[in-house]
Amino acid sequence: MAQTAKTRAENEQLQDGDIVVLDLRELAEYKDSGPGVRILSDTGASRVVLFTFKARQTLKEHTTSSQILVQTLRGSITFTAHEKSVRARTGVLIELEARVPHSILAHTNAVVLVTMTPSPAHHTLEHEVFEKLTPLVVRAPETQDL
Numbered sequence: 001m002a003q004t005a006k007t008r009a010e011n012e013q014l015q016d017g018d019i020v021v022l023d024l025r026e027l028a029e030y031k032d033s034g035p036g037v038r039i040l041s042d043t044g045a046s047r048v049v050l051f052t053f054k055a056r057q058t059l060k061e062h063t064t065s066s067q068i069l070v071q072t073l074r075g076s077i078t079f080t081a082h083e084k085s086v087r088a089r090t091g092v093l094i095e096l097e098a099r100v101p102h103s104i105l106a107h108t109n110a111v112v113l114v115t116m117t118p119s120p121a122h123h124t125l126e127h128e129v130f131e132k133l134t135p136l137v138v139r140a141p142e143t144q145d146l
Contacts, residue, residue: 020137024073027136028052028111035059035106042135047119049130053077053106061103062124066116068102070094075110079103 022040027050029036036052047066051059053075061080070079072088079086079094081102088094096102104112116123123130 022136024050024111024113028074030054030109035104037129037133039130039133039135041137042119043138044119045117047116047135049114049116051104051112051114053104053110053112055106055108057106059104060125061101063099063101063122064116064120064124065098065122066118066120067098068096068117069115070096070104071113071115073111073113075106075108077107077110077112078105080105 020041027038027040029038030052032054035057036050038050039047040050041048053059070088070093072090072092074090076087076089079088079102081096081100086092086094087107120126
């Protein structure tokens with residue numbers, strides 16, 4: 001059964017086999033006060049987060065206990081880690097190991113999709129960025145057959 005994020009309120013948790021369709025164009029919201037942040041999914045195995053940046057906005061240096069994949073879906077950013085910077089435009093994918101300090105600077109309006117594996121046990125921006133956010137998708141805990 002296909003479900004969109006809008007129908008999630010009807011179903012607290014999804015079950016194995018459910019299909020979820022998220023329209024990232026619809027979910028991307030720019031903010032004047034700083035980067036927009038939406039937790040799309042947090043299943044324990046991974047956390048998927050959609051970031052939106054207006055030109056010149058930044059995500060300050062931070063670390064996470066998760067390995068990350070950073071996908072630039074729109075615009076142009078500079079991703080910095082270990083004092084090395086990479087200019088990433090639409091279509092670029094960056095992989096980074098866990099516990100490496102990193103930051104993002106947007107050169108243009110940008111949309112960035114970050115996948116953290118596994119879901120972070122520790123994130124230095126947890127309180128500041130993620131704590132008050134509710135994931136759009138949460139999987140029900142697995143049950144074992146007796």
